Amino acid sequence: xxxxxxxxxxxxxxxxxxTANVNFNIEQGExxxxxxxxxxxxxxxxxxISGAITPDSGVITFKGKNIAGLKPYRICxxxxxxxxxxVKIFAKMSVFNHILIGYLFGDHKNKASGSSSExxxxxxxxxxxxxxxxxxxGDLTLANQKRLEVARALATQPELLLLDEVMAGLNPTExxxxxxxxxxxxxxxxxxxxxxxVMKAIMEICDRVIVLHHGEKLAEGKPExxxxxxxxIEVYLGDSACLPSET
Amino acid sequence: MLTxxxxxxxxxxxxALWDVSIEVExxxxxxxxxxxxxxxxxxxxxISGxxxxxxxxxxxxxxxxDGKSAAYIVEQGISHVPQGGxxxxxxxxxxxxxxxxxxxxxxxxxTETIEQVCQIFPRLKERETQVASTLxxxxxxxxxxxxxxxxxxxxxxxxxxxxxxAPKSVMEIFxxxxxxxxxxxxxxxxxxxxxxxxxxANRAYVLENGRIALxxxxxxLLANDYVRKAYLGL
Numbered sequence: 001x002x003x004x005x006x007x008x009x010x011x012x013x014x015x016x017x018x019t020a021n022v023n024f025n026i027e028q029g030e031x032x033x034x035x036x037x038x039x040x041x042x043x044x045x046x047x048x049i050s051g052a053i054t055p056d057s058g059v060i061t062f063k064g065k066n067i068a069g070l071k072p073y074r075i076c077x078x079x080x081x082x083x084x085x086x087v088k089i090f091a092k093m094s095v096f097n098h099i100l101i102g103y104l105f106g107d108h109k110n111k112a113s114g115s116s117s118e119x120x121x122x123x124x125x126x127x128x129x130x131x132x133x134x135x136x137x138g139d140l141t142l143a144n145q146k147r148l149e150v151a152r153a154l155a156t157q158p159e160l161l162l163l164d165e166v167m168a169g170l171n172p173t174e175x176x177x178x179x180x181x182x183x184x185x186x187x188x189x190x191x192x193x194x195x196x197x198v199m200k201a202i203m204e205i206c207d208r209v210i211v212l213h214h215g216e217k218l219a220e221g222k223p224e225x226x227x228x229x230x231x232x233i234e235v236y237l238g239d240s241a242c243l244p245s246e247t
Numbered sequence: 248m249l250t251x252x253x254x255x256x257x258x259x260x261x262x263a264l265w266d267v268s269i270e271v272e273x274x275x276x277x278x279x280x281x282x283x284x285x286x287x288x289x290x291x292x293x294i295s296g297x298x299x300x301x302x303x304x305x306x307x308x309x310x311x312x313d314g315k316s317a318a319y320i321v322e323q324g325i326s327h328v329p330q331g332g333x334x335x336x337x338x339x340x341x342x343x344x345x346x347x348x349x350x351x352x353x354x355x356x357x358t359e360t361i362e363q364v365c366q367i368f369p370r371l372k373e374r375e376t377q378v379a380s381t382l383x384x385x386x387x388x389x390x391x392x393x394x395x396x397x398x399x400x401x402x403x404x405x406x407x408x409x410x411x412x413a414p415k416s417v418m419e420i421f422x423x424x425x426x427x428x429x430x431x432x433x434x435x436x437x438x439x440x441x442x443x444x445x446x447x448a449n450r451a452y453v454l455e456n457g458r459i460a461l462x463x464x465x466x467x468l469l470a471n472d473y474v475r476k477a478y479l480g481l
Contacts, residue, residue: 037413039383085411141284168411171282171439172480197413238415
């Protein structure tokens with residue numbers, strides 16, 4: 001089943017075309033990688049889907065309903081949650097309260113049986129932040145702040161999760177832990193679109209990859225097809241030296 | 248060239264660095280690796296004068312620089328390219344570069360240095376009058392590195408220059424950093440791209456929980472079982 005269908009999406013900033021007629025769709029339960037050079041329009045696409053900005057034209061169909069141009073809070077309650085490339089946390093607020101906010105804000109069609117604090121504890125445990133429940137978010141390491149953003153997004157009980165570079169700035173071991181987390185999220189039945197430059201992660205966990213370049217879709221396919229694609233190598237990967245040699 | 252001895256640095260109530268000692272010889276590329284929160288950025292910030300250590304010393308070319316102002320340390324020949332670039336987002340590319348030449352001797356040579364920086368990154372010449380906030384991630388990182396070179400440093404410190412960059416841009420940036428010693432610029436670099444940085448560096452230090460856990464020739468560390476397991480995820 002198609003959970004998301006994007007057709008003819010366009011967005012200009014002044015004279016700059018950030019998104020030019022992008023079409024793609026996402027099947028329920030997939031993990032889809034979104035890659036492309038810096039400035040290709042990846043984050044703009046997330047901003048359009050999550051409602052942070054309004055498209056100039058185009059249709060974004062989520063579970064059969066056009067959500068293009070809806071306000072972000074509406075889209076969140078429809079079942080789409082996201083994280084941010086540069087973490088957007090409340091530095092002085094506790095980890096627990098971050099997740100509580102996400103939980104109380106979300107639309108709980110599958111109303112959980114436990115109390116809010118039990119639900120928050122479950123999510124903390126799921127992302128392995130239980131020991132830091134009372135820490136101030138600003139005191140966490142970057143790796144944990146990124147986990148916190150994932151937790152806050154999950155707390156809204158999304159069906160589609162947009163992850164914007166959750167692995168940037170993590171070392172290979174921390175990347176492996178995050179990959180495991182993304183797999184666990186999919187096992188819960190949540191569909192994932194992830195923007196990522198860490199090719200090892202893209203290769204190992206994505207079912208499909210979409211490549212953007214200058215706001216347009218340059219290629220789409222299985223990870224192993226994408227890494228062989230000449231134009232993708234030319235504009236994004238460079239030569240094969242950067243591919244994970246250890247796999 | 249740079250000698251850090253028994254450095255202890257504190258953030259509020261938390262001690263971030265414990266008795267850290269490192270050395271950088273002229274002409275080397277020295278890498279500093281470690282998990283998030285290990286203290287890598289704190290160490291770089293203590294060297295470049297953002298933090299004052301509680302105890303220990305930092306010597307650069309035989310002179311104590313710990314406790315001196317960041318501006319003084321730049322004058323002595325150390326520049327720092329911070330994590331995430333930290334550009335002046337409303338300024339143009341050229342203005343950002345000029346800010347790097349703020350110290351007295353560098354200012355007089357700024358026109359010439361900008362030319363040299365634009366030879367390294369021809370894209371910056373094309374974007375000279377563009378406002379920094381409108382650049383792509385890779386271009387911003389080029390400006391940040393260019394700005395670091397504008398003070399005509401002897402030692403250039405890089406904090407995660409590959410952060411958020413596409414694979415192709417990472418390779419381009421690493422090629423530039425690798426070439427700096429040939430131009431008389433010594434390099435101290437923090438990177439999460441552990442495999443690539445160890446291939447590029449001469450020597451490396453591994454920082455864990457604010458302490459130096461391992462040190463050695465970079466290619467030896469690349470082959471070290473512990474490093475492979477803990478930092479390369481192999």
